[in-house]
Amino acid sequence: QKEVEQNSGPLSVPEGAIASLNCTYSDRGSQSFFWYRQYSGKSPELIMFIYSNGDKEDGRFTAQLNKASQYVSLLIRDSQPSDSATYLCAVFYSSASKIIFGSGTRLSIRP
Amino acid sequence: GAGVSQSPSNKVTEKGKDVELRCDPISGHTALYWYRQSLGQGLEFLIYFQGNSAPDKSGLPSDRFSAERTGGSVSTLTIQRTQQEDSAVYLCASSLAQGDYGYTFGSGTRLTVV
Numbered sequence: 212q213k214e215v216e217q218n219s220g221p222l223s224v225p226e227g228a229i230a231s232l233n234c235t236y237s238d239r240g241s242q243s244f245f246w247y248r249q250y251s252g253k254s255p256e257l258i259m260f261i262y263s264n265g266d267k268e269d270g271r272f273t274a275q276l277n278k279a280s281q282y283v284s285l286l287i288r289d290s291q292p293s294d295s296a297t298y299l300c301a302v303f304y305s306s307a308s309k310i311i312f313g314s315g316t317r318l319s320i321r322p
Numbered sequence: 323g324a325g326v327s328q329s330p331s332n333k334v335t336e337k338g339k340d341v342e343l344r345c346d347p348i349s350g351h352t353a354l355y356w357y358r359q360s361l362g363q364g365l366e367f368l369i370y371f372q373g374n375s376a377p378d379k380s381g382l383p384s385d386r387f388s389a390e391r392t393g394g395s396v397s398t399l400t401i402q403r404t405q406q407e408d409s410a411v412y413l414c415a416s417s418l419a420q421g422d423y424g425y426t427f428g429s430g431t432r433l434t435v436v
Contacts, residue, residue, distance in 0.1 A: 254427040314364035
């Protein structure tokens with residue numbers, strides 16, 4: 212099992228709809244979880260972090276964490292074409308003292 | 323500085339030459355990381371520096387790759403005898419403490435080996 216696993220996509224969502232991005236991880240001891248957005252030709256940018264079970268909302272973005280299921284998700288409401296990017300799920304592995312990144316899900320918002 | 327600064331932004335080199343890539347982390351960030359990203363691929367971890375501890379070099383792909391961090395701040399990634407497969411974007415990131423609050427990435431150095 213990969214340490215951080217994501218569907219590579221592409222995920223195509225119509226403008227205005229909800230985009231749902233999912234991620235699973237293997238380390239039960241992980242406590243810190245992140246979502247990065249990477250536009251084509253740019254570097255990754257941290258957009259959300261979550262430490263506790265449940266939901267965390269920031270504007271149109273909601274991060275969801277379920278530690279029992281080792282599952283993290285990112286919901287983007289009212290999707291806009293500017294949301295088209297690759298989204299990287301990342302988990303801090305205390306055993307390795309570093310963040311492990313998933314390979315990313317490519318999201319495309321169609322007008 | 324305000325962000326993680328990398329230089330040069332672009333580098334074209336001939337196969338077999340050595341190259342040096344520089345990273346200047348955010349002031350006060352004790353941890354510094356190097357990643358490599360080939361076209362259309364995910365992030366490949368290379369090396370990690372944390373304070374005065376020995377670096378984690380577990381991701382370096384071969385002994386042609388090395389990195390140092392002087393004075394706990396600026397880092398240089400050196401690639402000796404470059405090969406075409408070394409062509410990629412090299413990203414540097416820094417963080418407070420161990421990074422459990424997340425990393426901040428620089429804008430990267432695009433390396434092309436011809």
